[in-house]
Amino acid sequence: MKLLRTFLAVIDEGSVNRAAARLGVAQPTLSRQIQALEAEVGGQLFERGSWGVRPTDLGFKLRESMAPVVKAHDQAWADVTAYAHGRHTQLRVGYLGLAATRFLTPALTHLRQEFPDLKLWLFDQTPMEQLAALRAGELDVALIGQEGAALADDFYRRKVCRLGACVALPAGHAGATETTIALKSLHTAGFIGVAESVVPGRNAWVKALCARAGFKPRWVANSTDISETFARIGGDEAVALLPDYMEGTPPPGVVFRPVRDRWVTWDFYVLRQRGRGSAAARRLVELVGAH
Incomplete structure (x- = not known):
């Protein structure tokens, strides 16, 4: 990157001496840097004459290709250093x-x-x-x-x-008439779980809570999103145990009821x-x- 900056400075200034002064290096040092870049690229980058220096066709091509790269590097570096100091936009x-x-x-x-x-x-x-x-x-x-x-x-x-938990269940379920539901009352219900690839550990949470209530959940299906869960609750006459932040306006045919057991938490x-x-x-x- 240093050699590219030297190259671009010479183009901008049209003079090796002025570029050296701008970069704060000795003119012989800058000339050696240009020679090193030419050796790396594999061709002459500048024509030199009494008028100063001007890019060759290869020099123009290098500027066209690499000037955006240097600019992007500088912007990325500025973003990273700003982030390191707690400043971010x-x-x-x-x-x-x-x-x-x-x-x-x-x-x-x-x-x-x-x-x-x-x-x-x-x-x-x-x-x-x-x-x-x-x-x-x-x-x-x-x-x-x-x-x-x-x-x-x-x-x-x-x-x-x-948080506590709530049960999503069909509107025609016996528990829908209750204000709250004890988890153990769902021991005969079919449960809708969640695919492990979507919410890892959700089914394990339900299983552990049901075990404390004295039964094993009977899994009917695993859904991949909440819309599918609600659809399956109605279609399979099943229930789903959910964190209570999901309580709100249920879709048609589904009701939410809080779990009354205080130890059921999320x-x-x-x-x-x-x-x-x-x-x-x-x-x-x-x-x-x-x-």
Whole structure:
């Protein structure tokens, strides 16, 4: 990169002496750098005369090809060093869709006030998608459940809160007439689980809770998203155990009922990349935790 900068400076100045003065090096040193670059490229880059120096056809080609590379390198380096000092102009956040209103939106409202120039990128992703994006460096912060957090020892994590659970069941189910449901009352029901590739550990959570209630869940199917879960609840006359943040307006034919057992809980986490990170990322973790 140093030799390319020397080459570009000579083109800009039209003179080896002026380029040497601009770069703060001796003229013989700069000339040797140009010779080294010509040897590396395999051809003459400048024509020299009483008028000074001008690029050869090869010199013009090298400038056309490499000037954008040097510029991109400089911009990338500036971004990295700014990030290292906690200054960053963008924040990439992954979240579980139904958790946005309850946890993310209030935190982002405050974050916007503190960082008005921040460019936010928001991604509605499954826990597995968030973990993959964090590991690929494509997310700065993730709002994720206990299942995904259990697989995230390589990230800084903070528990936001401990929630209860609810049961999604067909509107015609006997439990739909109850205000709350005891988990053990579902011992004869068929359960809709979640594919491990989407929410790793969710079925294990359900299985452990049912075991404490004295029975083994009878799995009917594993869904790949919440829409499929709701469709299967009606179609298979089955139930699904969910974190209570998912309570809201159910789709037609489905009702939500809180689980009355206080020991049935689910933990919500926020994750971020380890290291100092950006000030905005650290602040968002604090704000989500506060809300």
